[in-house]
Amino acid sequence: MELAELMETGEQRLMRTYARLPVALCRGEGAWVWDTEGKRYLDFVTGLAVTSLGHAHPEIVRVVREQAGLLLHTSNLYWNEPQTRLAKALTDHSFADKAFFCNSGAEANEGAIKLARKYAKQNYGPHKTKIISLRGSFHGRTLATLTATGQDKYHRDYEPLPAGFAYAERDDAAALEEILDGQTAALFLEPVLGEGGVFPLSREFMLAARNICAKKGILLVFDEVQSGMGRSGYLFAHEAYGVTPDVMTLAKALGNGIPIGAVLARGQAAETFAPGDHASTFGGNLLAAAVANKVVEIMTQADFLPQVREKSAWFAAELGKLARKAGIPGQVRGMGFMLGLPVGESGPRLVEECRRRGLLLNCVGGDTLRFLPPLTVSRAEMETALEILAGVLTGRETAGGE
Ligand SMILES: Cc1ncc(COP(=O)(O)O)c(C=O)c1O
Structure with a gap:
């Protein structure tokens, strides 16, 4: 299909949930x-922090092919080895004791x-x-996860929303102490707010959250859907x-x-669900779990994360320069390869201009350019991205334009 026909058919036949750019990637x-x-x-969107090992990674391609030829799916009525191995790998490499698998970030949060x-x-009674x-x-x-999302613009049109949700201010530990009351079951935090504009929480706030939750018998839940799996370094x-x-x-x-997707939990919390309480037909099926095992294996090799920290520190510093x-007054924010640069209302225009010149970025919070390169990105590729961005910010033409 030609691009024009593809776009026209898509406009007619797909629900309009996304404002798409006029491009189809293949x-x-x-x-x-x-x-x-x-x-x-150059892909600095990575499918919204998904393809962190890059596209067509040979090891991932091999696992997909092999597992597709063996068995894709059986349901969770039976044990499956890739899923059990994945639960072991994730719990071996984290604080958690047990895992539940599903298909997406929303579904993981819904489960949590x-x-x-x-x-x-x-543990405490029906009031909490x-x-x-x-x-x-x-x-x-x-x-439910839309209601937990603390942005009114996403709530409009969907009332009545589920009951029992309330919101705290980022980095305000004193207010948190008050809002986490005797009725509270859990506090959900993204260690680095992603879609909301790339804001790492302060360490003081994280520590306060931990202490208050422990004191008041409240589960502290970290939504690492975006910040997890190596993205932060x-x-x-x-x-x-x-x-x-x-x-x-x-x-x-x-x-x-x-x-x-996955929900990981420790101690008593990990023992909460009993058979029949929660489920997902596709959750952790053989294909998805086999691939995720390979992702964990690659990301936990000794030099992988130190390299991410080193490369991302260099990129953040260069981006700041x-x-x-x-003449952009805003500061680069973020952690590892989850970076944001506030540029004001020109954000969407800059995204489109970068795309025209061969660099994919997106804009979050209406005013922040977000950089989510693959964690495997090379120095030369980062240099190319910076060169394209420099051309866009200064209005200078660079190679790669249409
Ligand atoms: C922190 C966080 N939580 C949850 C979600 C929802 O994930 P999904 O789109 O896979 O349902 C996202 C998606 O951007 C996210 O960034």
Whole structure:
């Protein structure tokens, strides 16, 4: 299909849930993707923090092929070895004791909300049901996770929303102490707010959250759907804070493009669900779990995460220099390869101009350019991205334009 026909048919036949850019991508390799017209782009969106090992990673391709030829899916009525191995790998490499697998970030958070409510009811009584999250947070699009998402613009049109949710201010520890009351079952935090504009939480706030939750019998849940799986330079962003949750949710990069989500929990919280309480037909099926095992194996090799920290520190510093040179007053924010640069309302225009010149970025919070390169990106590729961005910010033409 030609691009024009593809777009016209899509407008007619797909629900309009996304404002899409006029481009269709059809092939990828490492940090690069190609569109249907043959143009090549450096991919600093990575499917929204999903393809962290890059496109068509040979090891991932091999596992997909092998597992597809063996067995894709059986349901969770039976044991499956890739899923059990994945639960072991994730719990060996984290604070958690047990895992539950599903298909997406929203589904993982939905599972964590259910876990928290049941845990609180079992341990403290039926009054303790409230879920607290942050203003500006993002936890998903199902009704419960949409309600946990602390942004009014996503709530409009969907009332009545599920009851029992309230919001705290980011980095305001004193207010948190008050809002986490005797009715609260869980506090959901993204260690680095992603969709809300790339804001790492302060260490003081994370520590206060940990202390208050422990004191008041509240589960501390870290939504690491975006910040997890190496994106922060650590396998999980909370490791950088030295603050351990009771429950953590994962998705996105866990399958490097094959849909999979996870709820991880420790201690008594990990024992909450009994057969019949919670389930997912596809959750942790053989294909998704086999791929996720490979992702965990690659990311936990000794030099992988140190390299991510080193490369991302260099890129953040260079990005900061470039922004200063271009007269952008905002500071680079973020952790590891989850970086944001506030540029004001020109964000969407800059994204489109970067795309025209061969660099894919996106804009979050309406005013922040977000950089999510593959964790495997090379120095030369980062230099190319910076060069394209410099050209866009200064209005200078660079190679790669249409
Ligand atoms: C922190 C966080 N939680 C949850 C979600 C929802 O994940 P999904 O789109 O896989 O449902 C996202 C998606 O951007 C996210 O960034």
